[in-house]
Each structure stands twice: as C-alpha cells, then as structure tokens.
Amino acid sequence: QQQVKQSPQSLIVQKGGISIINCAYENTAFDYFPWYQQFPGKGPALLIAIRPDVSEKKEGRFTISFNKSAKQFSLHIMDSQPGDSATYFCAASIFGGATNKLIFGTGTLLAVQP
C-alpha cells in the first residue's frame, strides 16, 4: 500500500513534443504529490507539486493532472526541450507533521532529441 507505481521507465520525445509520465498510488491517506527532477550527478529537485483539492496545477511548461477517484496523477511537459532530459520521479506522502516521508516512484528517464 506504500508503493507508488510509475510509467514508462524511459521516454524519448522530439524537441517541441509533449512528454507524459504517469503514476498511480494505493494509499488513500496520501495527500501530497510532488514531482522531482534529477540530472546526472545531482540530487533530485522539486519541480512541481499538487494537493488533492485541485485536479490540475500548471507551472510554465509543466502541468500535473490529478485524478483522485482513480488514484492516479501525471506530469505533462509541453514543448519539451533538450534541457529537460533528466530522470523524473513522482512521489507521494501524507502532508504535514514533523517530517515529510516521501514515497518515490521508480523514475522515468526522459531523453528529448533535438
């Protein structure tokens, strides 16, 4: 019940295309759903996050779509650029409290071809 399933494992997109990464969770107590971006040799960094009181959140070219009834959420990267090539992780946690225990998905390696 603590798992977060992520797909696809890898993704190749042409420059200017749309990248879509999907995640699903089981634990209905989760109420915080961030996406992290990791470049080689670096630590993960927060890209965008959503709480379940909204179905969509957009920040620039990045959008999270959230479907509470299906227990699924996805990341859409519009107008994908070569600089977006990185590993993307979805995560989930129970928000608030003394600690934020993020349960990460298995990661998606995105390659944007010029």
Place this chain on the structure above:
Amino acid sequence: DTAVSQTPKYLVTQMGNDKSIKCEQNLGHDTMYWYKQDSKKFLKIMFSYNNKELIINETVPNRFSPKSPDKAHLNLHINSLELGDSAVYFCASSQPGFNRDTGELFFGEGSRLTVL
C-alpha cells in the same frame, strides 16, 4: 552557499570496513533525511530526524547508524560494509508544517559509495 552539502562525494572501500558520510544544511530546517538510491535509481527513505530526534527508521540494518549532533547536521555511519551497500546516499532537509509552501525536500548532491 550550498544549501545541503555532503562529504565525501565519492567513497571507495573494501568489504568489512566502517565509513561515515557527513551532511550539513544551512537552510534553518528542522527536519533532515537520508535516502538511498540504488543502481536502478530507486530512491528509498532510510532515516528522518526532526530537531535531533529520530522520527523515521525504515527497517534499515543496525549496521547503519545516523547521528544528529544538532539540527543542521545529520551524519551516517556504516559498519561492516557489504557489497549490497554500494549506492548513492542522499541527504535532504525540509521545514515541516501544514502551510502549502512547506513539504519540499532539498537534496544534497549525493555521496556515491562503492564497496569492493
């Protein structure tokens, strides 16, 4: 200037040795974490401390012992290293709370441990 800094960045050692990784954060956060990233890039939480108090211990072998001398530092000591301990270890920090702006984990650049 680095928000979360870890040392060393690379560590190569023999099986059976003991090693430590140090972490410091200058963000003023109350909570710090250790995550392990394996060769398949899977990220798994190991420990979490809040104001020097252990909050999360995710069924990590006793050979791993975290120590938090103060809320800005969280070190990880590993005894009797095994081949399976080879991984990248990430330190992170966050400021807990219920505000919509809290929740973000700030990660260090990682410490790559190779056990031969």
